[in-house]
Amino acid sequence: MSGNSNYVPKSAFGRWFESRLPIMGLAHSSFVAYPVPRNINYLWAFGAILAFMLAAQIVTGVVLAMHYVPSATLAFASIERIMRDVNYGWLIRYLHTNGASMFFLAVYIHIFRGLYYGSYKAPREVLWVLGVIIYLLMMATAFMGYVLPWGSMSFAGATVITSLFTAIPLVGGGVAHWLWGGYAVGDPTLNRFFSLHYLLPFMIVGVVLLHIWALHVAGQNNPEGVEVKNVERDTVAFTPYATIKDLFALSLFLILYAWFVFYIPNYLLDADNSVVANPLSTPAHIVPEWYLLPFYAILRAIPDKLAGVVALFAAIALLAFVPWLDTSPVKSAKYRPLFRIFFWAFVVCCVGLGYLGSQEVSDATTWAARVLAFGYFAFLIVVLPLLGLIEKTKPMPASIADAVLAKKGGPSAPSAAR
Amino acid sequence: MIRLKSSFFVPAALALLVASASSALAEGEAEQPKPTRQSWSFSGLFGVFDQAQLRRGFQVYKEVCSNCHRLSIPFRTLGDPGGPGFSEAQIKTLAASYQVVNDEPNENGEFVKRPGAPSDVFPPPDSFPNDQAAAAAFGKAPPDMALLAKARKYERGFPWFVFDAAPFDQYQEMGADYIYAILHGYTKSDDPQWNLYYPGHRIAMPQPITDGAVAYQDGAPPTLDNYAKDVASFLSWAAEPTLAERKKIGVRAMIFLFVLSALLYLTKRRIWSKLH
Numbered sequence: 051m052s053g054n055s056n057y058v059p060k061s062a063f064g065r066w067f068e069s070r071l072p073i074m075g076l077a078h079s080s081f082v083a084y085p086v087p088r089n090i091n092y093l094w095a096f097g098a099i100l101a102f103m104l105a106a107q108i109v110t111g112v113v114l115a116m117h118y119v120p121s122a123t124l125a126f127a128s129i130e131r132i133m134r135d136v137n138y139g140w141l142i143r144y145l146h147t148n149g150a151s152m153f154f155l156a157v158y159i160h161i162f163r164g165l166y167y168g169s170y171k172a173p174r175e176v177l178w179v180l181g182v183i184i185y186l187l188m189m190a191t192a193f194m195g196y197v198l199p200w201g202s203m204s205f206a207g208a209t210v211i212t213s214l215f216t217a218i219p220l221v222g223g224g225v226a227h228w229l230w231g232g233y234a235v236g237d238p239t240l241n242r243f244f245s246l247h248y249l250l251p252f253m254i255v256g257v258v259l260l261h262i263w264a265l266h267v268a269g270q271n272n273p274e275g276v277e278v279k280n281v282e283r284d285t286v287a288f289t290p291y292a293t294i295k296d297l298f299a300l301s302l303f304l305i306l307y308a309w310f311v312f313y314i315p316n317y318l319l320d321a322d323n324s325v326v327a328n329p330l331s332t333p334a335h336i337v338p339e340w341y342l343l344p345f346y347a348i349l350r351a352i353p354d355k356l357a358g359v360v361a362l363f364a365a366i367a368l369l370a371f372v373p374w375l376d377t378s379p380v381k382s383a384k385y386r387p388l389f390r391i392f393f394w395a396f397v398v399c400c401v402g403l404g405y406l407g408s409q410e411v412s413d414a415t416t417w418a419a420r421v422l423a424f425g426y427f428a429f430l431i432v433v434l435p436l437l438g439l440i441e442k443t444k445p446m447p448a449s450i451a452d453a454v455l456a457k458k459g460g461p462s463a464p465s466a467a468r
Numbered sequence: 469m470i471r472l473k474s475s476f477f478v479p480a481a482l483a484l485l486v487a488s489a490s491s492a493l494a495e496g497e498a499e500q501p502k503p504t505r506q507s508w509s510f511s512g513l514f515g516v517f518d519q520a521q522l523r524r525g526f527q528v529y530k531e532v533c534s535n536c537h538r539l540s541i542p543f544r545t546l547g548d549p550g551g552p553g554f555s556e557a558q559i560k561t562l563a564a565s566y567q568v569v570n571d572e573p574n575e576n577g578e579f580v581k582r583p584g585a586p587s588d589v590f591p592p593p594d595s596f597p598n599d600q601a602a603a604a605a606f607g608k609a610p611p612d613m614a615l616l617a618k619a620r621k622y623e624r625g626f627p628w629f630v631f632d633a634a635p636f637d638q639y640q641e642m643g644a645d646y647i648y649a650i651l652h653g654y655t656k657s658d659d660p661q662w663n664l665y666y667p668g669h670r671i672a673m674p675q676p677i678t679d680g681a682v683a684y685q686d687g688a689p690p691t692l693d694n695y696a697k698d699v700a701s702f703l704s705w706a707a708e709p710t711l712a713e714r715k716k717i718g719v720r721a722m723i724f725l726f727v728l729s730a731l732l733y734l735t736k737r738r739i740w741s742k743l744h
Contacts, residue, residue, distance in 0.1 A: 130614070294736045312721060321618065321620055321621035324615040
């Protein structure tokens with residue numbers, strides 16, 4: 051990971067080791083000397099928060115796996131054993147289940163921040179695509195994790211999601227049977243989901259390392275969307291400046307996390323998942339976890355099953371193409387007045403779809419979901435390409451330092467029109 | 469400022485659309501009243517279970533509910549801190565009063581019954597050895613009560629569900645309120661299986677308890693309202709026996725995090741102030 055490090059270990063052993071494996075130098079250049087745009091705001095702290103959440107999920111998950119039994123007859127009881135008999139098992143489990151929600155909350159803020167400030171534009175396209183891959187892996191991991199307690203909603207969710215594959219023409223049924231390891235969701239499904247739920251987080255770690263690598267090659271974007279021109283004037287060292295800012299933001303985020311864990315741990319959990327899975331009795335109202343609701347709403351909004359599944363996957367896949375769908379050379383929404391309006395409309399579409407996904411189906415919700423799903427796709431396919439052609443952007447500052455100084459009311463540098 | 473207004477117009481219009489769709493949705497459910505929120509000793513930031521209430525609730529469970537409902541928790545948990553606080557001797561006596569099936573068969577290969585020990589789980593009701601037998605009698609097996617308070621919720625709807633997560637108004641006791649409401653919901657005297665609060669009003673469980681059915685030993689009035697509150701409390705404890713410990717640790721965690729955040733903020737300010 052690049053950085054202008056001139057790191058020389060102080061001890062003789064350090065120098066001996068460094069000449070054989072320069073790992074300390076790598077860490078130093080990545081997390082100490084690495085230059086960070088001096089104007090980034092607290093929305094940029096969510097990268098660090100996400101790194102923490104990934105680590106927290108892995109640590110709590112490894113401990114839970116020591117007590118969990120992946121078996122259709124014993125899984126539910128083993129979770130209750132964790133909750134009641136394992137020392138602080140309730141704490142570990144609540145940290146893990148609510149941690150998943152906190153992870154998604156942070157990733158959504160991170161993604162919307164990237165959209166708002168145009169962080170996906172050159173030279174950060176690969177960085178963005180890696181992020182979409184992480185998001186996809188996260189959804190798969192979270193979905194499989196939700197199945198593990200083998201509650202009645204776990205079972206229903208597993209059935210609904212795996213049944214999506216039956217929509218594939220010709221081979222759909224075979225694919226579904228292959229996924230289930232049988233003719234319906236059952237013990238083999240639970241076992242493979244457990245195996246994959248343990249595997250995928252480490253794949254996420256791998257892609258996160260690539261994500262950080264790509265980030266450190268291109269450097270961070272910033273609220274002005276102006277690239278670093280002069281490292282001396284435009285940036286500060288990662289440590290201590292970004293480190294302390296990230297730590298403070300993380301600490302605030304942990305307050306929210308702790309609020310959920312200690313005071314409303316069941317707020318985001320479905321009551322039906324406190325009932326053991328029974329293939330003969332399905333919950334009256336099947337809903338996925340909140341972070342998947344917008345996609346669930348898109349799926350339900352479309353009357354045809356195959357088209358619904360295609361729309362569901364397209365809604366996620368399209369995100370990877372955003373760097374090429376957006377034709378505007380200006381990154382930050384700060385200088386794109388029209389984009390800013392459409393961005394917030396897009397946010398409302400996503401939140402609205404999420405709400406509709408949680409509601410029981412009626413004509414009103416179906417039509418509202420269709421309108422919002424149209425808005426979702428229209429933003430990505432129509433608005434992003436067109437805006438770049440017709441939008442009149444505002445003049446941008448010549449450099450990051452100029453923007454910072456102008457804000458501070460210091461010797462104001464003349465803004466250069468684009 | 470004009471820029472701000474225009475950027476909020478489109479989202480506001482869309483939000484309005486969603487809101488109108490959801491209010492149309494709510495109209496269809498008007499005849500199904502929602503349980504009312506009761507005050508519970510275990511709600512709020514410092515909530516703990518009321519030991520006397522848990523004991524009364526256990527008595528209601530033992531004398532009434534346990535005729536049909538399982539409660540898959542070990543006897544020993546009745547003595548755990550934060551719970552009903554039974555003594556070791558009381559738990560031993562209680563466990564021994566039940567006949568449980570031994571885990572291992574005897575030398576003849578038969579599964580025999582023996583008196584329960586504190587480590588045993590409450591056995592299923594005598595009248596219904598399994599769910600199928602219970603379902604044959606009622607049309608539906610009575611649910612296990614160990615997690616009932618967590619397994620029942622009711623829709624709060626927008627915007628209430630947002631406030632339910634908010635500090636100082638947090639609402640986690642929907643299961644208890646639901647159980648309390650169901651026991652109050654048998655309002656048609658000519659139809660014992662009609663319940664005001666049960667979705668669709670047809671409930672498999674005929675009215676289980678009325679005023680005076682259980683004689684409390686601690687002098688609490690033997691009313692349906694007390695039975696409902698006490699048993700709902702007891703079931704909330706059964707579903708979440710670590711609640712008191714969780715909230716106690718929570719207070720400490722919160723104090724720690726707030727102090728840590730304040731210190732980190734001051735450090736951050738100091739470090740960044742060195743920049744010109």
